[in-house]
Amino acid sequence: MFTEKMNGMKKVRIILVLFVCTALLSVTESAHAQKFPTKWLSSITEERTENIVGYLASDMLEGRDAGTRGGNIAAEYIVSMFKEWGIEPFDKEGYYQHFLAAKNGNSWVTEADLDISGLVEDGNENRSMKNVLGVIPGKEEGFVVVGAHYDHLGIDSTLVGDVCFNGADDNASGVAAVMMIARAIKMSGKQPRRTIIFALWDGEEKGLLGSRFFVKKCPFLSEISAYMNFDMVGRGPAENPGHLSYMYSAGNPLFGEWLKKDVKKHDFRFAPFYNASENLIGGSDNTPFARKGVPIVWYHTEGHPDYHRPSDSADKINYPKLTDIARAACLCVWRLANVREY
Numbered sequence: 001m002f003t004e005k006m007n008g009m010k011k012v013r014i015i016l017v018l019f020v021c022t023a024l025l026s027v028t029e030s031a032h033a034q035k036f037p038t039k040w041l042s043s044i045t046e047e048r049t050e051n052i053v054g055y056l057a058s059d060m061l062e063g064r065d066a067g068t069r070g071g072n073i074a075a076e077y078i079v080s081m082f083k084e085w086g087i088e089p090f091d092k093e094g095y096y097q098h099f100l101a102a103k104n105g106n107s108w109v110t111e112a113d114l115d116i117s118g119l120v121e122d123g124n125e126n127r128s129m130k131n132v133l134g135v136i137p138g139k140e141e142g143f144v145v146v147g148a149h150y151d152h153l154g155i156d157s158t159l160v161g162d163v164c165f166n167g168a169d170d171n172a173s174g175v176a177a178v179m180m181i182a183r184a185i186k187m188s189g190k191q192p193r194r195t196i197i198f199a200l201w202d203g204e205e206k207g208l209l210g211s212r213f214f215v216k217k218c219p220f221l222s223e224i225s226a227y228m229n230f231d232m233v234g235r236g237p238a239e240n241p242g243h244l245s246y247m248y249s250a251g252n253p254l255f256g257e258w259l260k261k262d263v264k265k266h267d268f269r270f271a272p273f274y275n276a277s278e279n280l281i282g283g284s285d286n287t288p289f290a291r292k293g294v295p296i297v298w299y300h301t302e303g304h305p306d307y308h309r310p311s312d313s314a315d316k317i318n319y320p321k322l323t324d325i326a327r328a329a330c331l332c333v334w335r336l337a338n339v340r341e342y
Ligand SMILES: [Zn+2]
Pocket: 170, 205, 308
């Protein structure tokens, strides 16, 4: 009887100890959920970043014009890297989100904008394009989208001399940032609270076609907590080479505070200019998301004389700066995916 009573008390004590341990564990975990391990941040290296930009911006990819051979090779390359790193496909259809686009007068439209069969029948130029979408599934509901366009201007054979628009800054640099962030988070083995969608858009140069198509077709738009955009993040103005324009939705002041905190802690090789705006419409793939009221973070290092010229080449990219932008953005993605409210 006594022994049995002791056993009973022991049981209670063990259960209590277990309970306290579990409680402590979950407290530490929630505190840690907001921190990304430095070890994996340093997996974003200049060498890896340079390899990605160098490949995408090589003449072999023919300027990655949407719906052409060079564009398709770029998409296949991104998918092959995602597979190697364990980034999962967006849905059972795989990594590609296909869509048809056609020329309507001077502009391009997709099948999400209107029924383009008439345009196609009338002999208007039309192409099959595709977004590349990879995911790291979250523990709970909700999504964060991290995107950059991978298409560029292709080849202009009427030019004299260099005919290939390599688009190293515009926007192999942004693709490299998204890919490096995906890899670092996957390799860390930590599962985010929200599902992170890594989106490489097609047809941006023809009028934000890929991101517009995604937003129009997205059945869970209201569950997207934030959209992060990269477009041209590898250069900088000659008079201020470290300049980074950090644009974010004015309704989310935390986005600015996070970077201010991280810049103090890490020795990043860029100088942010904070630009909280109520209107992040125009310029890039943030537009369709901003129009729907999705909070935005947008990294951009400004134009330069090689903008939309064949001379936008990989050798002119500032790799230390691009690498650090990807690292800083990785910390931001981790917060976007884990902080309960912002
Ligand atoms: Zn461009």
